[in-house]
Amino acid sequence: MALSTFDRGVWRSTKRLYSLARRVRFAFTRTQRATPETIGQVDRILLIRTDKIGDAIISTAFFKALRDHFPNAQIDIVLGRKNAAAASLLPHLDGVFIARKNLIEQARLIRQLRERNYDVVIDMLTGDSMTAAAYAVLAGARLKIGFDDDGTGLYDVPVPRAREPEHQAVQMLRLIAPLKLMLEPEDIHPAIVFSQSAARAVRERLFPEEKDERKLIVVNLSVDPARYWDDEKFIRLVSDLKSPSVRVVLISAPWDLARLEAIGKASEAEWLPPSADISETVATVSCADLVISPDTSIVHIAAARGKPVVALMPNTTIKEWYPFGVPHRALHCATRVADIPYDEVLAAVRELLAGLDSAQPVPSTDKVVS
Template identity: 25%
Template sequence: MTTPRRILLIRTGGLGDFILCLPVIHALASTWPDAELEILGRPTIAALAESQVARITSIDDRRFSRLFTDTPLDASDAAATFLSSFDLVVSFLGVPESDFGRQLQLLVPKTLFIPAPPSGTRHAAIHFLQSLTPLGIAATDAVPRIDLSAEVREQGRQLLERPVSAVEDNPPIIVHPGSGGRPKNWRPDLFAQTIRLFRRSRHPVVLLQGEADERPVREVLGHLEATGPVLKDAPILQIAGAIACSRLVVGNDSGISHLAAAVGTPLVCLFGPTDPAVWRPLGPKVRVVTFAEATPEGVSEEGIRLMTG
């Protein structure tokens, strides 16, 4: 195909969804290094890829609302002007037959839609990457990676030092008991017992609370005699920096677990109803444990092996 000058990647969804598309972003940037690559999505999450793209635009901008209707856009419409400036669009949103898909293809004929992975088959990141084949891209590295700057790592270290002192001498373990839905959360009493075991081994523990995690964090704290510090209310890049400065992350099937794997921090990831063959975090320091086999003793032992191995 003709070398594109401007490429738009459209990706909405949550943190984990975005991280799993990072290999696609890397493949596009590597294949066409001189092209201007932009993202249309959630800026608070897409900030994780800001070093690889020229610009990030919010899909929630009101100018894009008519894309989701069957009313054709006028050429002077702000959304039409924006989208028609691209030679290639790679979209994780919509299908060709939807209102959004038809509008998009009228404005940018070279549009590739990446569908959701079929259940029970290959890993989602591999599926997404192989979906680029029609563009002539044969990339094979499907492991998401986030290279954080020294500045972001320092911001993360400072964030950790609010609840924990001497981070550099004794980095803490981060425990994230939340996720995108309660069925994906390991029992709070089991998280609490795991925290006790880490503390007995003299490992400081910090609970991480995301926007939707107030209840699971409160429930874990309710099972602990000494409640301990909670990290919350921070931008995603600072959270990534804090995770990169920690010794270990223990969490559910969630975006935070994918973030830990992507920045290279050892991770014990607990899986309940979702299929780890498709949705597990990828990386050399990742151990997946299902709810059926998980015990506080086993999780803490696995975590210590990852930290010391």
């Protein structure tokens, strides 16, 4: 979440004071700011990613790059309350810590981090976050890397943000460049893992007897209510997509069960009981031939599983959060998700469905609709 004007002012003042304190310390102790060249061997790395599930998932290519470059290093991560559920999905990591809002818990976590004597800490948040920066600074690592346009001295290696909107997965490449890791955008392939028990349980529910030859479209309904697509549009979409060759299955978050049941009943569609286990959601998406979702967490889960996606997105997020590396249609409206026209969504789904059977898949597009 973006900082308010007041919080941003406080944050900038805090960074300046911290920078001044560092300069004074360096002057009196005659020490130099750490650099990737001066810290020597890297055995312990800490990552800070205390934002949302989708952020963590699109960072998995970043995790792999670190693991490939530092195969024997201990690589830990601090997640937040909003993306803690994704911990089991993230490969290439050794330890996971969860940041809490309680001050006592925060102090305990900082002590745990300092005890581990990290060589490098990387604050992966692209936006301003006082909490993430505090963990990065207070963890006590010898080298601190993070996004900082001001160059105020909060990090040993301040990384400037992209001048133009850029996908979050690509922005991560800026953070590993100081460690001499060179990747191109085409090298980025987000990937997640999930339990085989979840995979078996979901397949038994979806395919109780034998393999269904129909194309399977998984439609996620749940998202922040402010970003709902109208129930009537979902009902119509499901009804229009179902055919002898296309099967539609609805999913939702547990808190959206009543809505799931209502839309399922009105459209005469199949739906799966919501699960609090994110592995089951991933397993369901993994069975799909195509995914439709207004929620970017599901969008990024689908992309990480290599599934074509129709994403219904707010206009402000499209260039940073579109489904990365898979055939997709990202539809966004200048006003709100609810105003995305039905016909545009239906056309997008049909175009991607046609691409499934084509030797030449339809190119991905990001489209503003009104």
